[in-house]
Every structure is written in structure tokens, then in C-alpha cells.
Amino acid sequence: MTTESTTESVFSGLKVLDASSFIAGPAAATMLSDFGADVIKIEPPGAGDPQRRLSSVPPSPRAQANYGWHLANRNKRGMVIDLKSPAAVGVLKRLVEWADVVITNFPHGTREKLHLGYEEIAGWNPRVVYADITGFGDAGPDARQPGFDLTAYWSRSGLLASTRDAGAPPTVPVWGSGDYTTAIAIYAAITTALYHRERTGQGADVGTSLLATGVWATGTLVAGALAGGTPFELHDRKAPANPLINPYRTADGEWFMLVASPPHWPGLTRAVGHPELLEDPRFADLEGFVRNAGALSELLDTEFRSRPFAYWQDTLGRERITYSLIQTPEETAQDPQLRANDIVVPLEGVEGLTETISSPVNLRGVPKVPAKRAPDLGEHNDEILGELGFGPVEIAELRTQGAIPATIDAEGSSP
Numbered sequence: 001m002t003t004e005s006t007t008e009s010v011f012s013g014l015k016v017l018d019a020s021s022f023i024a025g026p027a028a029a030t031m032l033s034d035f036g037a038d039v040i041k042i043e044p045p046g047a048g049d050p051q052r053r054l055s056s057v058p059p060s061p062r063a064q065a066n067y068g069w070h071l072a073n074r075n076k077r078g079m080v081i082d083l084k085s086p087a088a089v090g091v092l093k094r095l096v097e098w099a100d101v102v103i104t105n106f107p108h109g110t111r112e113k114l115h116l117g118y119e120e121i122a123g124w125n126p127r128v129v130y131a132d133i134t135g136f137g138d139a140g141p142d143a144r145q146p147g148f149d150l151t152a153y154w155s156r157s158g159l160l161a162s163t164r165d166a167g168a169p170p171t172v173p174v175w176g177s178g179d180y181t182t183a184i185a186i187y188a189a190i191t192t193a194l195y196h197r198e199r200t201g202q203g204a205d206v207g208t209s210l211l212a213t214g215v216w217a218t219g220t221l222v223a224g225a226l227a228g229g230t231p232f233e234l235h236d237r238k239a240p241a242n243p244l245i246n247p248y249r250t251a252d253g254e255w256f257m258l259v260a261s262p263p264h265w266p267g268l269t270r271a272v273g274h275p276e277l278l279e280d281p282r283f284a285d286l287e288g289f290v291r292n293a294g295a296l297s298e299l300l301d302t303e304f305r306s307r308p309f310a311y312w313q314d315t316l317g318r319e320r321i322t323y324s325l326i327q328t329p330e331e332t333a334q335d336p337q338l339r340a341n342d343i344v345v346p347l348e349g350v351e352g353l354t355e356t357i358s359s360p361v362n363l364r365g366v367p368k369v370p371a372k373r374a375p376d377l378g379e380h381n382d383e384i385l386g387e388l389g390f391g392p393v394e395i396a397e398l399r400t401q402g403a404i405p406a407t408i409d410a411e412g413s414s415p
Contacts (some may be wrong), residue, residue: 001165005057006153006248006298008036008370009035009036009366009367009368010035010036010363010366011032011035011036011037011171012037012162014032014036014038014100014101014194015037015040015099015100015101016029016032016033016035016037016038016039016040016099016100016101016102016103017039017040017042017095017096017098017099017101017102017103018039018040018041018042018076018103019042019102019103019106019110019116020102020103020104020106020133021043021049021050021051021105021147022049022050022051022053022054022105022148022179022285023034023054023068023176023179023180023183024149024178024179024180024182024183024186024210025070025104025105025131025133025183025186025318026041026049026051026073026131026183027179027180027183028073028131028183028184028186028187028358029041029073029076029103029104030072030073030076030183030189030359031074031183031187031359031361032101032187032190033074033075033076033183033369034075034358034359034361034368034369034371035363035366035368035369037108038077038235039075039076039077039102040076040077040078040081040095040099040380040384041073041076041077041078041096041375042078042079042080042083042212043078043079043080043081043262043365043378044080044082044083044403045080045081045082045158045375048080048377048378048408049073050213050392051068051072051073052069052377054068054069054176055067055068055069055237056057058330059172059175061329063352063353064352064355065350065351065352067353067356068176069374070347070350070353070355070356070371070373070374071174071357072183072351072372072374073375074347074356074371074372074374075369075371075374076374076375077133077375077380077383077384078374078375078376078377078378078379078380079175079378079381079384079404080377080378080381080404080405081370081403081404082117082402082403082404082405083114083115084114085401085402085403086173086401087397087398087401087402087403088398088403090117090396090403091117091125091385091388091390091403091404092115092116094365094388094389094390095122095388096124096128096261097124097125098123098388099125099128100127100128100129100194101128101129101130101131101190101194102116102121102128102129102130102131103132103190104116104131104132104133105132105133105134106337107134107144107146108143108144109139109144111132113362118205119133120204122203125203126202126203126224127197127201127202127203128203129190129194129197129204129206130203130204130205131186131189131193131205131206131207132206132207133182133191133207133208133209133319134147134207134209134210135147135148135151135152135209135210135211136152136156136210136211137205137209137211138209139213147209147210147211148175148210149175149176149177149178149182149214150172150173150175150178150181151210152178152209152210152211152214153178153179153181153182153210153211153214153217154173154214155170156211156214157214157215157216157217157218157220158214158222158225159173159214159217159218160173160303162221162234162308164217164234164235165234165235165236165237165284166233166234166235166236167234167236168234178196178210178213178214178217179210180409181213182208182209182313184359184360184361185206185208185212185213185216186206186208187359187361188252189207189208190206193206194204195216199362200379204341210393217261225294229292233239236299237292237297237349238298238301239294239297240293240297241290241293242289242293243289243296243297243300244258244259244260244261244262244265244268244289245258245259245260246258246297246300247320247326248300248301248302248304248305249301249305249306250305250308250311250312251305251306251307252308252309252310254308254309254326255324255326256309256312256323256324256325256326257323257324257326258300258316258321258322258323259322259324260321260322260323260413262285262286264319264320264322265278265283266278266322267319267320267321268319268321271297271312271315271316271318271319272303272304273301273303274299274303275306282296284296285295289297297408304345310327313325335407342351342358342362342368343357343358343360343372344357344358345357345358345368346370346371347371348370348372349371349372350373350374350375356371358371378404378405381404381405382395385398385404
């Protein structure tokens with residue numbers, strides 16, 4: 001499998017060792033591969049990265065193709081190494097010496113036991129950019145606590161408690177969304193460190209946490225709390241804090257999100273057929289909108305329910321009022337806007353799966369590497385070991401010593 005495009009890519013020649021699992025770290029490595037980096041993903045023997053199985057875990061959509069694995073691991077070469085084996089240290093050392101970037105998300109303590117701690121990695125390669133992801137950060141009482149996006153990103157940050165309607169209990173959010181957000185953060189840290197190395201010649205130790213990106217995503221509310229602000233109650237659609245920012249339903253059962261500001265108010269009164277509201281003292285200022293939110297939301301509810309979405313699409317558009325249809329993931333997957341902007345792109349080499357999602361990082365005029373399937377478990381072991389200078393006899397000895405599996409079966413598991 002080649003990761004080269006027909007033209008020179010931004011990260012052509014950049015070498016990345018992906019020693020991470022699940023989603024955030026691997027997805028950051030994939031973003032680097034999108035721009036031409038040579039990414040080697042290492043996995044443990046047996047079943048490999050647990051993410052290989054996440055596409056079959058509820059509430060992930062059921063499908064024949066392992067879409068989640070290819071989404072976060074496309075365009076990589078794959079190795080299986082048992083980092084617990086003493087014989088694997090020599091292989092890992094050569095990989096680190098080869099690499100410009102090393103990404104890991106093993107917990108503190110575990111990473112050091114596996115020879116993936118920063119001090120040892122930087123000792124092998126002082127110019128390396130070492131990037132790690134934790135659940136809750138490097139310090140504090142919960143630094144070594146395991147974290148997933150549902151716990152560290154969503155729950156601990158305040159985001160999940162705020163993303164529900166009044167009277168409703170917390171729900172299960174879109175899992176993986178915090179991981180993909182965190183992937184962008186660690187990608188940004190890596191590219192910042194590469195720029196730093198370009199200027200100074202020095203490697204760097206960079207990182208982030210699911211908690212940090214979750215708090216950043218909840219930034220408006222957490223910053224307001226830091227300022228001693230008075231929060232509004234949880235959202236009540238029938239009596240919202242601001243009726244101009246609220247979901248409404250149309251006559252044909254579609255839901256859309258209205259996001260209007262006071263300058264849009266005259267146009268909105270015309271759109272809903274009530275221009276007299278401009279003279280209504282209840283809505284003379286923002287405080288009035290808040291104070292009379294229930295009455296206004298009821299009026300808007302009645303009007304929006306009286307006509308189909310197509311009517312409102314035309315009417316609101318004519319008045320330049322911001323809104324959006326609330327789509328299901330299945331509807332979003334078929335949205336032509338995604339393909340027009342290369343948000344959904346072709347995927348090569350996967351039976352039953354012809355498209356995947358591109359990362360949101362783009363350089364206009366600079367094409368990304370075409371998306372190709374993620375590697376099978378241990379697919380490139382011998383190829384990469386040969387590139388690292390291991391001869392056939394040495395590779396056989398590594399198998400005997402248990403550093404790499406003897407064989408890998410068709411299902412992608414090593415015996």
C-alpha cells in the first residue's frame with residue numbers, strides 16, 4: 001500500500017510513529033497522513049487496537065464494513081509488536097530513531113514500562129516531536145485515571161450537563177465526537193512543534209487531554225462561571241432564554257434551528273407575517289425578548305407549524321435570516337454540500353465502503369493524499385523491519401523471542 005500522491009504533499013518525507021489506540025491519537029496521525037506523512041501504526045498482538053472492534057459496539061451503526069477503523073487509520077502502514085517483550089525494545093528504538101513524530105496515549109506509568117515515556121524516547125531521538133494524549137492531564141489527583149471522551153471530554157467538562165433540556169436527565173452524547181475534537185488539538189500541537197523544530201532544531205514534548213478539549217468546547221459557559229456570571233436555566237424550548245435561538249417544527253414535521261439576532265428581528269417579523277411585532281413594547285430590546293420568551297416562542301411555534309419547511313426555506317432565506325434544517329446522520333451522509341466541499345471523499349480498497357470523511361483541515365490549492373484503506377493487523381511487519389535494517393535471520397529471531405507474532409490469520413489476529 002502506498003501513501004504517496006502524484007504531487008509533492010505538505011508532509012512528504014515526514015515520518016510518524018503512531019503508538020496510540022482508540023480514536024484521538026490515531027485520528028491525529030491520520031490527519032498528518034492526509035498531507036503525505038508516512039505513518040507506521042503499531043498494535044499489540046492478539047486483537048490489535050481495540051478500535052478495530054468499535055464499529056460493532058452499540059450505539060455505533062451496524063454495517064458490514066469496519067468504517068470507524070478506516071476513518072481513523074487510513075493511509076497508514078501497520079505493524080504488530082509486543083512492547084512487553086524485552087526483545088521488542090530494539091525494534092521500538094529503531095522506529096523512534098526513524099520517526100519525526102511519536103504519538104501515544106498510554107497512561108503515565110504504563111508508557112514508561114513499555115519504553116514509551118518521553119525521557120527515553122527523547123534520549124533515542126532528541127529531535128523527535130513527542131505527542132501524548134491523556135484523559136485528565138499530566139498533574140492533579142486524577143492524572144492517572146483512565147478517561148474516554150464520554151467521561152473526560154463530555155461529563156467532566158460541564159458540556160454534557162449543559163446539553164439537555166430542562167427537566168430531562170443527562171443522555172449519552174455522540175460518542176467519539178470528543179475524540180475527533182481532541183485529534184484536531186493534538187494535530188495542532190504537533191504542527192506547532194514541527195514549526196518550532198524548523199526554527200530551533202529542537203524536538204518537543206507536546207500534549208493535550210480530553211478534559212482540556214472538553215472545557216475548551218464548553219468555553220463560553222466555563223469562562224462565564226470563572227467570571228462569576230449568572231447562568232440561565234437549562235434550555236426549555238417553550239420558554240427559552242432567547243426565543244430567537246431555538247428549534248422549531250414545520251407543518252411537514254421537519255425541525256430547524258433558528259439563530260437570529262436583534263438586527264434580524266424586522267426581517268423575522270415580516271417572514272412570519274407579523275410586522276406589527278416591531279411596535280410591540282414587549283420586544284423593544286433584548287431584555288424584553290428574554291422576559292417575554294414564552295409568549296414569543298409560542299407565537300413562532302404556531303406560525304412555523306402552519307407551513308412546510310420548503311416555504312420557510314424560501315422565506316427565511318429571502319430575509320437573510322440564519323437557520324438550518326436539523327438533519328439526521330443518515331441525511332447528512334447524503335447532503336450534496338459535503339461532496340461539493342470534499343468533506344466526504346472516496347475511499348479506496350474497502351469492500352462495501354466507497355467513501356469516508358476527510359479531516360476539516362484544508363490548504364486551498366494543496367490536494368490531500370487520496371484516502372486508502374487502513375492496514376490489516378501486522379500487514380507491513382516484514383516490510384518495515386527490512387527498512388529498519390533487520391535481516392531475515394534477525395526477523396526470525398524476533399519472532400522466536402515473541403517481539404512480533406509468528407503468523408497472523410486471515411481475520412487479523414495473531415495466534
